[in-house]
Amino acid sequence: MNYRIISFDIFQTLVDVNERIPEIWRGILKDSYTDEKARQGAKAILSTLPNVYEKAVQSEQFKTMTEVYQECAQKAMEKLNFKTTAQDVAYNLMCQHAKAPFFHDVLDCMKKLRPKYQIILSSDSNHLMVDDLICKITYDKAFISDDLKSYKGNKSGKFFHTVLGQLDTEPKEIIHIGDSSADVLGAHRAGITSCWINRDNRKWNNPIKPDFIIQNFNDLVDIL
The missing domain is CATH 1.10.150 (DNA polymerase; domain 1)
Structure with missing residues (x-):
């Protein structure tokens, strides 16, 4: 893809x-x-x-x-x-x-991806939580639940449908990476490819499965 x-x-x-x-x-x-x-x-x-x-x-x-x-x-x-x-x-x-450290594999991976892809951030959070953090990385647009008045796991799929609308793009053009079931299920409801990052070997307990499962960002580069 x-x-x-x-x-x-x-x-x-x-x-x-x-x-x-x-x-x-x-x-x-x-x-x-x-x-x-x-x-x-x-x-x-x-x-x-x-x-x-x-x-x-x-x-x-x-x-x-x-x-x-x-x-x-x-x-x-x-x-x-x-x-x-x-x-x-x-x-x-x-x-x-907002003071949490980046995982060791993140910044190098994003540096490699940046020339080839549009990078967006999709977070259930508010600006107190993210503003001092995301200024440390390069991205194109951030979608924050407090701004969208919707969470990623909402059954209507409003969060990711709003993302699609604001980017004026088709679901097939996006892959979303996240660690929670809300990331996977929310992306699925909007027809977006989902990738579950499972850094600590948890079990997936939902009948709707992620399209991809990775343990670190090096695995993501291989998928793309």
Whole structure:
């Protein structure tokens, strides 16, 4: 297939947010920080976020990413005895996303792809999370859920249909790479080729399968 446009998810695809977990919780807990509390906090957020996010994705009324993270933080803090507010937790989480490091294979790969393809970014996020991050790479256009008022996993396919409309292109001309089921299913609903990046050997648990599966960006270069 001769693709013209490559769409990249950002978090856990281009950058590793998990690397910022200690800094996230240092900013939240301050003098009461311990590594164990950071582990507990991260576990609470990760166990709560999927359900909160899924409710937001399927809601008829769009919820911003700030609202999603505040609700997630509220539920997580109810499980913990941390002296902080859901607002502080959500704000620190979003700020630290923007400071996440790129995976080691990303920048070199994108440098190789840039002369041949139009590069776009497709992210369920807001500008607090991405603006200080994406200025470090070269891309053509960024599609952010808070701007589009839709998430990638929405069953109507609004996010990626909007991408197609704004780029004035056909689905067959795009391949989208991301780490989540929302990336794969959202692209599929819009007729876009999907590529699941599975860096940590997870199992795929959905009857709709990605068109391609890669473990790193070197594998992506081989596919293209």
